[in-house]
Amino acid sequence: MLDVTIQKRFGGFHLDVAFAAEHELVVLFGPSGSGKSLTLQAIAGTLRPEAGRIIIDGQTVYDSEKHIDLPPQVRRVGYVPQHYALFPHLTTSENIGFGLKGIPRDERNRRVAELVEVFALRGLEHRRPRELSGGQQQRVALARALAVQPRVLLLDEPFAALDVLLRGVLRQELAQVQKRWGITMLLVTHDLADVFTLGQHVVVYDKGRVIQQGTREEVFFHPATLRVAELVGTRNILPAVVAQVEEHTLWLSWQGHRIAAPPRPFARGSPVYLCIRPTQIMIVRPDRLAERKRENLLWCTIVGKQIQTETYTLHLRVDHSGNAYDLELTLPAYVYHRLSLERQERLLVELRRQDLHIIPRDIHTEPGSAEQ
Amino acid sequence: MSWHPVVLSIQVTVVASLLIVVVGLPLALFLARVRFPGQTILESVINLPLVLPPSVIGYYLLLALGRGSLLVEWFGIQVLFTWRAAAIASAVVGLPLMVIAAKAAIAGVDPALERVARTLGSSELGVFWRVTLPLARRGILAGFTLGSARALGEFGATLMVAGSIPGRTQTLPLAIYDAVQAREYALANLMVLLMTVLSFLALWGVRRLEHPL
Incomplete structure (x- = not known):
């Protein structure tokens, strides 16, 4: 003790x-x-x-x-x-x-x-x-x-x-x-x-x-x-704004997309950061879209790829975004090959709400990033 | 040749060396490990004997040891014109050499070692004895040897505070001066050779300590 x-x-x-x-x-x-x-x-x-x-x-x-x-x-x-x-x-x-x-x-x-x-x-x-x-x-x-x-x-x-x-x-x-x-x-x-x-x-x-x-x-x-x-190396830190507060959902606006997040005590209009770990971004096959209820679906373009020993990290640009890339997605090498991602340019991903983490954003101290 | 100057020189140097260790080592430890305002001033004062003319050091020592000084007035200790004064003068000129070398050596001991020793239960004295001293040994010994050698060769300040009384305060360097004045060149040669050999051995020893083969 x-x-x-x-x-x-x-x-x-x-x-x-x-x-x-x-x-x-x-x-x-x-x-x-x-x-x-x-x-x-x-x-x-x-x-x-x-x-x-x-x-x-x-x-x-x-x-x-x-x-x-x-x-x-x-x-x-x-x-x-x-x-x-x-x-x-x-x-x-x-x-x-x-x-x-x-x-x-x-x-x-x-x-x-x-x-x-x-x-x-x-x-x-x-x-x-x-x-x-x-x-x-x-x-x-x-x-x-x-x-x-x-x-x-x-x-x-x-x-x-x-x-x-x-x-x-x-x-x-x-x-x-x-x-x-x-x-x-x-x-x-x-x-x-x-x-x-x-x-x-x-x-x-x-x-x-x-x-x-x-x-x-x-x-x-x-x-x-x-x-x-x-400091802890969080990769996907996305500046967003609280668009709407509902009892069971905190609606965020990010890059023109509406993202459903778990309820947190933020007021409407609050600037926040939306975080998701690169290993928790789900890849959705368009032919299986109807299998279950999904939310926070985003179409992305694969703009880059980093190969580690056992894992691949993809750099994704979300549609209608002005950034070089928006998301990092890390997946095991065998999954990458099984999904034949080397032959694809477009990807549909899902940000599951339970995987989203939201932290307050102080617009006065952040380094030059414009509000989304 | 009378052996008295040689014996006296050894006596004076031994006592001066003791003084150099007793005063110089704690001083070096303090200067190496404690930061305090006025540190540069204190260090400069300690190093003054390196650059001051011997007559100036002698004059200060006359003030410090003579009539009207603390030593005489309060304790009634008369040291002027005895071999003790020669020992003090030798110690004062040898001290800076000891302090400079020992301080550098102690400062070179990683304080983390001392911190670890404390957490392992070692007292402050134990830390010094078992960690700092063994690791700073070479530098301390080198400083001590240089200081002692300098004490052995002391001439000017000694002349002023102890005189050059044959058989009582005439050390080897003073005896050489007297021998040359009296044109006893054979005696002078012998004593000069002795001084040179002793000093050379001291410097050689220091080199060996600093750069062990």
Whole structure:
């Protein structure tokens, strides 16, 4: 359990964040320089906030009002900074045993040996950090942090230093470590893949603020603002206007089309963004149009195609649109070929209302896009 | 040749070196890790002995150690014209070399390492002893060696605060001056050779520390 409220100024930068998490794996996600690493340091106790409160497993380790500020030595927080910060002058064993100084030698050796075993570091006990691979270094850093039996593990960009292939493997390793130790992990990253693979609870940072937090699904599929949508890589963000409000339907006007969306508390005339994920746009075969009731049907022209390993992404221009393209549609490669899309230029698609996500649009701050 | 200047020089240099470590190391740590207003001014003051004429340093030391100074008036400690004054003068001129090198070495230690050590339960002293010092060792040793070598060769300020009293405050550099004045060139040659060898060894040692083979 983690409950964090922190305020601190650094020159022109103002860190002002609050989040709480019951989950085992919490991800702080946001662009570089948004205050994520500073938050970790404040929790670890190596950076003093100006105001706020930090509670770890029910124990208040910092509270500006009650004048509580426990030093990092007694917070029992495992801290793995960016690039791991292994002690370069110490061997693997010495690194892992660094925090076990107070306990008898036999007991210490036993615990180090145990961690060496668990983290598959046997044979590397007497190597220095620079003689270890990136993945081995990460395991030593985890073992060193876990040796002192912390209540929470703080990981700052744990995969940044690794190549893409290794990242996937180590993400799985980290998830296993979390399960084995049953420890709360707080992980800082600006990599969307980390968020998606590891984040049970996601806290989105931007410019020193928390701009959204919730489950991975909430943040990815229901971004609260345009900024969150951009940060989580939402592809189809369409500026629209609320045309009509009915009890069961919010009618939107977009590119001269009427789109039926699920009811949301927007007034008529409100500018909004209509979002739909590229994998949720349905392709409708005109000969099967009558099979069931359909809505939000749009005729499009295929104007571009991106080929990924297993999926194709089509760029679609909706009829009567003045844009280069309006929608991205992603589908498995085999579906693309089964529908013989390589021989087609026109496509009928359906935007199912349950797949539509609507976020408010501030016409004063948006970058130059005209109202539709 | 009397061995006294050699023995005295060693005595003065050892005490000056101790002073350089005791004052210089905490100072270097402080300057490397704490940002505060007036930092540049303090660093410039510490480095002044590198550029000031020895007579000016000697004059300041006379003010600091002589009659009317805190040391004499409050504690009644008289050090002027004793070997202790020579040790202090040597320490003052050697200190900046230690502080510059040690500060750079300590600043070069990744603060993240120290942060991790703290979260692993290490006290501030433990962090310094187990992380900062071992990693900054080379730079600190290099600075210490340079500072000590400079202390060993101190001449001008020492002359002003300790005099050149044969058998009491006459260190090797001062004895060389006296020998040349007295045209005892054989003695001067011997002592010059000794100084040159010692200084060379110190510089060679520093090179080895900075660029280990």
